[in-house]
Amino acid sequence: MKPADILIAVMVAIIWGLAFVASRIALDELSPELMTALRFTIAAVPCLFIRKPKIAWSLLIAISFTLFLGQFLSQAYGIAHGVPVGLTSVVVQSQALFTIGFAAILFGERPTPVQTLGVVIAAVGLLLICGTVGYDFSVAAFAVLMISPLSFAIGNILLRGARGVPMFDLFAWLCLASAVPLFVLALIANGPAPTWTSLTHMSLSSALCMLMLGGISTSIAYWLWGRLLRDYQAAQVVPFALLVPFVGSAASSIVFGERFGPLRLAGMLTVIGGIAVMVLAKRAQVLPKTA
Secondary structure, X not given: OOHXXXXXXXXXXXXXXXXXXXXXXXXXXXXXXXXXXXXXXHHOHHHHXXXXXXXXXXXXXXXXXXXXXXXXXXXXXXXXXXXXXXXHHHHHHXXXXXXHHHHHHHHOEEOOHXXXXXXXXXXXXXXXXXXXXXXOOOHHHHHHHOHHHHHHHHHHHHHHHHOOOOHHHHHHHHHHHXXXXXXXXXXXXXXXXXXXXXXXXXXXXXHHHHHHHXXXXXXXXXXXXXXXXXXXXXXXXXXXXXXXXXHHHHHHHHXXXXXXXXXXXXXXXXXXXXXXXXXXXXXXXXXXXXX
């Protein structure tokens, strides 16, 4: 990779890691539904200037509801209900485990022995983390958070059906498809008056966090990441995503003073280690089709 593109990949990982901290700050004033709706509304602004890409509405909505709505709403809910930011950033990256599993089931992409080892390691890490649930956050909050990597993985699989579509245009319209139902959900869950009050009385810090989440983390960072995946092999780009949980954990430790016990820290490091093994392994083999 060119040095400039390496810097871009590192910058994107840092932005995504810091986005977890920005989400936590914004959630002090906004409900998970409203915060996620605002995030995608800001990221959908380019839709005013670009046409919908040539992709069926059914596929666009399916990708949007998994890759964006499901992933980020469950993230926001988990953080709002006490799941530490650093732990959230690790759990979300476990999507690699589920992506490999879904690809094996749906497309017959048999994981290599090294990838299988990575899946086992990451699964052990998640089990270690599960052993710490119930101390500082509820089992229900962690269960909802686990929807995030599952939705992320399903979205990754569905995204294969949008090959050849301009990434920036696609992600903008994916954001729009998520923003509309999220605002409806916010009105239903919180009520029109509280929703309006939250919007009109938002502090400067929360407003800046929302601009960071919508304009930079979602719109710009995803576009840059898509461009890198377009210009280079996935094996060259994807490993940089391993920086995200480290950035998220370090930033949350500095900003919020988060500390992790030995068992949870071991689980987090084990998950990241398993993801590293999966990501750095050779590409999965495709099983031969049976008659």
